[in-house]
Amino acid sequence: MACLAQSLVMASTTSTEQSGLFQHLLPEFKKSTGIEIKVVALGTGQALDMGRRGDADILFVHDQVAEEKFVADGFGLKRFSVMYNDFVLIGPASDPAKVAGKEIMTAFKNLATTNASFISRGDKSGTHAAELRYWKNANLENKGAGYKECGCGMGPALNIAASTDAYVLADRGTWLSFKNRGSMKILVEGDSRLFNQYGVIAVNPAKHPHVKADIAQKFIDWVVSPTGQAVIAGYKIGGEQLFFPNAGK
Numbered sequence: 001m002a003c004l005a006q007s008l009v010m011a012s013t014t015s016t017e018q019s020g021l022f023q024h025l026l027p028e029f030k031k032s033t034g035i036e037i038k039v040v041a042l043g044t045g046q047a048l049d050m051g052r053r054g055d056a057d058i059l060f061v062h063d064q065v066a067e068e069k070f071v072a073d074g075f076g077l078k079r080f081s082v083m084y085n086d087f088v089l090i091g092p093a094s095d096p097a098k099v100a101g102k103e104i105m106t107a108f109k110n111l112a113t114t115n116a117s118f119i120s121r122g123d124k125s126g127t128h129a130a131e132l133r134y135w136k137n138a139n140l141e142n143k144g145a146g147y148k149e150c151g152c153g154m155g156p157a158l159n160i161a162a163s164t165d166a167y168v169l170a171d172r173g174t175w176l177s178f179k180n181r182g183s184m185k186i187l188v189e190g191d192s193r194l195f196n197q198y199g200v201i202a203v204n205p206a207k208h209p210h211v212k213a214d215i216a217q218k219f220i221d222w223v224v225s226p227t228g229q230a231v232i233a234g235y236k237i238g239g240e241q242l243f244f245p246n247a248g249k
Helices: 014-018 023-032 044-055 064-070 104-114 128-138 153-165 172-177 213-223 224-231
Strands: 007-013 036-042 058-061 076-092 118-122 145-147 168-171 183-187 193-205
Touching: 007 014, 007 044, 014 023, 014 036, 014 153, 014 172, 023 036, 023 213, 023 224, 036 044, 044 058, 044 128, 058 076, 058 213, 064 076, 064 128, 076 153, 076 172, 076 213, 076 224, 104 128, 104 183, 118 153, 128 168, 128 172, 128 193, 128 224, 153 168, 153 172, 153 183, 153 224, 183 193, 213 224
Parallel strands: 007 036, 007 058, 118 145, 118 168
Antiparallel strands: 058 193, 076 168, 076 183, 076 193
């Protein structure tokens, strides 16, 4: 029983797992606290659904509007900002849609008007939600004949894009850890609209009495502490930092 009491189920995004962050972060947390965390990596929408059902103790996700609604609806205790990175628009180096260097709205307009091949995750993830906001804010109901939804995680979406010379929106962390790049490269980055905030939420035991909110809070306290924030900042690939801690901001 003691072993079970010191374990958590975390519903999180595919980007935190596929980027390698959790392989770096969670062993340090266990070393510090003895608490084991089992990660279920899903799109943010699916992770939030797990929390609503009481199938997870804690959420680590990246769709702030949806996260705040989750808390407002009584499913989560409190949302804490943890870290950020950014989204990037990836595409073939030949850039047939001529999006390189453009701001993201102009880039999406070019994708639509040129009927460029574009792979959408289509999985209600935080990345998918951001992508849909860009299409909407660019006033593009018609996304072009090349638009396809894969209903898959970030890694598989990148694989499909790389094998078909398509464009894809990705979080920078997963892109930096992605090996099968072929001729793909970052074409659009740096637009303030591409900011990608991550938050953490303990599931509310008032909704689901079996969840381990007290142990979940131990992870939250650790990950927003100077120690946890330093571990996040220390995760790098090829000398490049993938996530930037900003707890309390």
